Amino acid sequence: AAITMADLEKVQVLGHGNGGTVYKVRHKRTSAIYALKVMHSDSEPNTRRQIFQEINILRRTDSPYVVKCHGVFDLPAGDMAILMEYMDRGTLESLMKSGVVFGEETIAKIAHQVVQGLEHIHARKITHRDLKPSNLLVDGKMRVKIADFGVSKIMCRTLDPCNSYVGTCAYMSPERFDPDTYGKDGTYNGYAGDIWSLGLTLLELFMGHFPYLPEGQRPDWATLMCAICFGEPPCLPATVSGEFRGFIECCLQKDSSKRWTASQLLSHPFLKNFRGC
Numbered sequence: 001a002a003i004t005m006a007d008l009e010k011v012q013v014l015g016h017g018n019g020g021t022v023y024k025v026r027h028k029r030t031s032a033i034y035a036l037k038v039m040h041s042d043s044e045p046n047t048r049r050q051i052f053q054e055i056n057i058l059r060r061t062d063s064p065y066v067v068k069c070h071g072v073f074d075l076p077a078g079d080m081a082i083l084m085e086y087m088d089r090g091t092l093e094s095l096m097k098s099g100v101v102f103g104e105e106t107i108a109k110i111a112h113q114v115v116q117g118l119e120h121i122h123a124r125k126i127t128h129r130d131l132k133p134s135n136l137l138v139d140g141k142m143r144v145k146i147a148d149f150g151v152s153k154i155m156c157r158t159l160d161p162c163n164s165y166v167g168t169c170a171y172m173s174p175e176r177f178d179p180d181t182y183g184k185d186g187t188y189n190g191y192a193g194d195i196w197s198l199g200l201t202l203l204e205l206f207m208g209h210f211p212y213l214p215e216g217q218r219p220d221w222a223t224l225m226c227a228i229c230f231g232e233p234p235c236l237p238a239t240v241s242g243e244f245r246g247f248i249e250c251c252l253q254k255d256s257s258k259r260w261t262a263s264q265l266l267s268h269p270f271l272k273n274f275r276g277c
């Protein structure tokens with residue numbers, strides 16, 4: 001039988017975000033644990049649109065590398081909730097901030113999973129647009145899944161540059177700030193934007209801090225935007241393997257048309273050499 005809100009009891013708050021709260025909940029009869037994302041429709045004018053978009057996207061996806069949706073609830077006062085599988089180690093951001101050090105092999109395992117998740121959503125014409133450590137969930141077996149499709153987009157026939165100013169600025173690719181760097185055909189390739197964010201995310205996990213900023217420094221928006229658009233992309237120290245450096249370079253090409261696609265990255269030696277570890 002389908003799960004209803006009455007079957008669930010709140011255990012604790014897992015996280016807060018734009019217009020919503022994520023709870024750890026327990027199914028009273030079976031004791032199964034889930035995550036419940038409750039979104040308040042009155043908090044912001046576009047929140048309702050985001051809720052429907054996220055639900056829509058979760059329904060279109062079915063991959064071990066994308067968080068699973070077990071149901072959607074209509075709540076009083078127009079609020080809505082999404083019941084998801086619970087990921088018991090939280091996010092890659094919280095792991096990093098708790099001092100976990102990610103070595104090359106772990107990064108390769110993470111990358112392999114996220115790239116497969118991206119290949120899955122990109123094949124369904126979905127761009128995530130907010131890929132970053134706090135939107136990647138982890139479980140006890142270091143399985144990694146893409147979550148938080150709140151600002152994601154289902155691409156239409158034409159790749160439109162409009163309405164692209166969403167997501168966390170820090171992880172946005174150069175072409176999202178600067179229309180002159182859109183692909184050579186003048187269109188904005190949203191898929192390539194996700195690949196940029198992936199490169200930056202992996203680099204951050206390895207370095208332990210956001211690559212464009214010295215450790216502990218708070219981002220200053222204007223300086224950061226200049227660095228992303230006019231500076232050289234961040235890169236790894238010479239001490240890491242050539243495969244790892246090469247992989248990050250394939251993701252952090254400033255020219256979006258030179259960036260590898262998710263499918264291409266799957267055959268990159270960095271992922272192939274670590275496969276099966």
Ligand code: ADP
Pocket residue numbers: 014015016017018019020022035037067084085086087088090091134135137147148149150
């Ligand atoms: P927001 O749009 O508010 O960022 P997210 O979907 O990213 O929404 O969820 C916010 C936080 O809640 C996450 O960063 C994470 O800490 C926690 N969270 C979300 N979904 C889950 C889940 N399925 N399992 C465990 N924790 C989760």
Ligand code: MG
Pocket residue numbers: 017134135148
């Ligand atoms: Mg989030």
